[in-house]
Amino acid sequence: MLPNAPSAARCALRRPAASPSVSSWIRRSTPLRSLAPHTIASRVGAIASPASPVPLRRPASTAARPRRNVDSPLSRPPPAHPVLSADHASHKPLKRTDIKLRPYQVDCIRAVLDELERGEFSRLGVSAPTGSGKTAIFTSLISHLPALVHPVTGEVATRVLIIVNSIQLASQTAQAVTRAYPDLIVEVEQGRSLASGTADVTVCTYQTLARSSFSRLEKFLPEHYKAVIVDEAHHAAAPSYLEILARFDSHADPDALPDSDLPTPAPLLANVDSLGRMRVPLLAFTATWGRADGLALGKVFEKIVWHGEWLSMIKGRWLSQLEFTTVHLGTAVDMAKIDVSSATGEFNTASLARALDKREVNELAVDAWFENARERRSTLVFAVSVAHVVSLTNAFRERGVDARFVYEGTKQKDRDELYRAFKAGEFAVLVNCGILTEGADFPAIDCVLLARPTRSQNLFLQMLGRGLRLSPDTGKRNCLVIDLIGTSSDLGVVCTPTLFGIDPATVIEGRSTQQLEDVASQQAAARTPDPEPAPPPISALSHRHSISYKHYTAFDLVSQLDAAGQEEHVPVSRLSRLAWVGCGEVWVLELMGRGYVKVLRDGSEFTSLLYLRLPAFLSSNSSRGPRYATPVPLAAHESFTLLLRATDAAVLNHPELAEISHSLTRFAPWRRAPASESQRNYILKKLLNTEEQAMGVNSIEGVWLGQPWKARVPIDDKVTKGQASDVVSRLTHGGLGWWKKQRGTLVREEKRQVREGERLEKRLEKARIAREARAKKAGAQVPDGAT
Template structure:
């Protein structure tokens, strides 16, 4: 009766999500994740779901709900009690000790999951059928793992997690806690279907520079960022933007960097007679509740916070969000703008004022245009985020006013040439960042990275300083991408600008850009070394390929989709680290000691077989006596290895997995573009075939 009474209150997609979760549970998927945007009612969904999850045993009747903040705990407990008034719901947090006999325990992760905590021992895991994880993108943390391990001892527990952003900074879309995303809905689709409010975007450029701000764990270091943006000029710009765009809004939420920045912004608003308050971690519970109640009741027009109201905040009347806190994290950015997406009576839309601080050079922060796949330097002017025509029109107007040099006159080649130019620019920046001095200053001339057959040449004899850096320089260039060495500690190599490879013994990991989806996707292949194994596997699978006695299995997708190469690479890094022992992981480091040793004779033979002029490479790599044999690979006079095992491994991997083919395609594109520049613009049927050059496949 209770289920029927509450079912009609659910939105269609909420009922659909519950049905899909139960269906996948019947099919054996008991570790499930759901991705829905902020304001979609994820708490309502799991409050109605938990009663419908069947008991695996007669005694397993209870549910545990995990959250990491008090607001989420109270919100979940209240919603579950409304959905199922006959259930006993209790909270376990700090000094609040839940009754073990309760039907639903809403527990704090810091309370149950902290090291040396004995609170877990109060609960018999055999009595629990379900574990719900709110804000599930946190579930990879050690504290969550400890709780999951305790309650899933019997192996029958249903683990169900929900989040607006199932991507973590390490790039893993699904953490160790989940097997599958069983349901998801994008926030743009939710806005179009009128389940979330309309959103308008204004971009405000500032003169503050954040290019030199330190990075920690994928985002800006808080102290360094605060020093860069917490200044009188920028704080005044925030208040002026409010006055220009949001003075008629009833409830404006401002995100600041840290406590000092939040207080300074509040004081700046007050200077101009604007009633503003600030909520901080140190704000007392009573004071916080008073301020939030005033804000909910529209008695407070401006509320400033730093890291307090990014998750679990249910204040539907927020109709303006000011992004005064720059971030490099798409997850945090979406969490912040999501605060204003809930529907509320009398609320027409939500205005997001996006402050951008680095248009002068490389754009280093996440903005609305970057999320929408538009030019990062595009400044939006009160634009409806769902109006694709308006967004494209502004994009075209921006490009007309800020023309970019055309890499090729033929439109069919433009995308390929732009990608190549961006890749080369990124590599140059990466080299200048990683190396204390440029390659030229230590005696090397950098070649085109995508050419696996060309290394680099000496412009002058190596100095003593250069000798200590030559191994690093060699590793950077032979990997095909200096930028990949900034993104990972492991020995990734570049096959093409949209495809990268990590080799771990007989397992190959790839990340490849899907141009249609705009996402980096993961995949894996296995290789077998013996001809007998290759023949047997080929006969059994009927697929795959062989290369010189190596059998490569069919490329298998990994459940990984990431918006950036950085996220994708870190996802594979995390996956590999969790699968192999530490000593084996250390072997994969790009600066592992074995990689600095001289190349082996078998590597030299393989390079020669693959078309690399090893003798010429040796002459170019180091100034050495001409009678020095290639087998020795080291000069006692110079003390510099001509070719290391690591650099040889890089070259072999790249050539055997498609880099040579990529380089031929690049050369073809460049040649045709050059010829096209010299001719009048006219039809050229051959150029129409240049649309898919960048997805490298095996030769």
């Protein structure tokens, strides 16, 4: 029996004539009436559901009169700060309660501190998946951050400002910091809560700071702050956010140029800009570095100093184990008819809602939940629109399930009660749209139902991440992700199969992350031509007069040592889901016109470098094509496999590349389209000599497309954009010169083997003649070929 399930008799769809109170509506758990969107906007607030913890809100105060209420943990008088010596040689560490850090959290904090100590960059990013403990990381970081000393005045800055993007996050963060540092003043600047501007730690929402022409930002003087910490930092490229950050570091302006063994560092000399203003370190934390609106985070933050891979954390048992089940909608949803925004590349919300908000689709979603998750404690459902939320909630209630919902119009006090009840397990299903993708702390969630397709990998991972937190107290063993998938695989939809590099048509039922990785490896192996996965060294070819030609696909082969220390040749396609292209001596990943990443061998190890394309106005005078910024090292390692994993993570989480990450995989839909005429003409022009072009030859050597090296492959409409793009990349990055050398070596080796074969035949013929002569002389006849 489901918890709190209403009886069938009480699940009538009729709404009472008089509008009932919120509590009476929710306690009855009756189905909600499906209303037009404009009607819902004005009336749905009354049927939202109980809410969750009341946000941390303190009595109003002003900067001129700081609070002195000793009973409030956020209102204690400031402690006496230690007076530092003139040379600022030491800094008294902050007292804090025990924060038990996981090993990777210690590594993250150390990476931030090491980068600040080097002093080259001060606008730093941290990429940590949902559930990995971002709040614990930056809360612990507060006590380890060095104070800043102004190089002119000698004034010491010790305060910290934390900027979040929601009331709920402000409340959670302030409580976490207060628990960790009971001796510090912790204040909140949000809505009616007015901070003094002089607290040790102030937690703000950026919406509040941006209000009234940023008037509430004025009391936070940059020269008093040792760091500004930004949570959910993927919002930080918005104009209002940039204005706030530019107050603390003028280089962040959009118009400017682009625990345990942790140390307690001494104060650092602060950097200043050309006007003598202090540049306060900006430390950004987020699980997703891309923005749906395409604004570049690269102009705000300079370097991602630490990245946590969510799959690795699942394997390390730091995050909840996941199981995946896909539900193919078949003909119920025609994905080809859903509009796509040209600005964001995401589905148009109204068009997506019209396609999905149908009774048959909603019933499929509920059926999938009953078949796979009805015994699970807490299910979170993601819908497209408010009307879709209402429809899905009704669909669950009609089947006797206590389902409730939340949307952006739900009042905060109702949200608080709703969240409290959901955490307590008082009802089984919570439906939302656009609310709980960020900052939601519900560790007990053991099922996530994705009832809305998306083209954004960031959004997909945000939704999936709601179930990644551990919750041993509630008996959570894993989290089931039920993913509703449309019929078309050519529209750039991000779903469970494409996330793991699997064919989108693959049916998935109750598979773990490890099992899906195994499926991806098997499918990748099946796609890789089998002829000779590793051509042997030329000297090892059979010394036969009748030479057997090998399928020479060495462009994409990587030579490295296996676990036993033996050399092996592995196609790069088996090592990464991204569309890496072998160019002979280097490997290249093109970045959709924004630049490229190159991997090259540097002595005994491999190194990856990022080349970002400069804006057109900076390269307009160049006659040699686009210019690139100074290459940025991404990773280095002796193992090509490990190097490629680190490089992939750096690329997919780079602030300027995250929004195109779905286009960088070798399974991206654009790669399956026919090659353009300009691509085909360019390839033929580069690979055919003048005589062949004059004769109208339209085929090239097979090695360029993974075929036998002496075969000829026509460049016609059967060649895809992905194949053509790979050939162009090889031509651009030295592949032609490398292949000419290899072909010359092969031809010379072929001639050598022919000569050796001829010499061997002559020796054999001489031996046969001598044998016959000896036999005649001995009076015995020896048959031909006898030894």
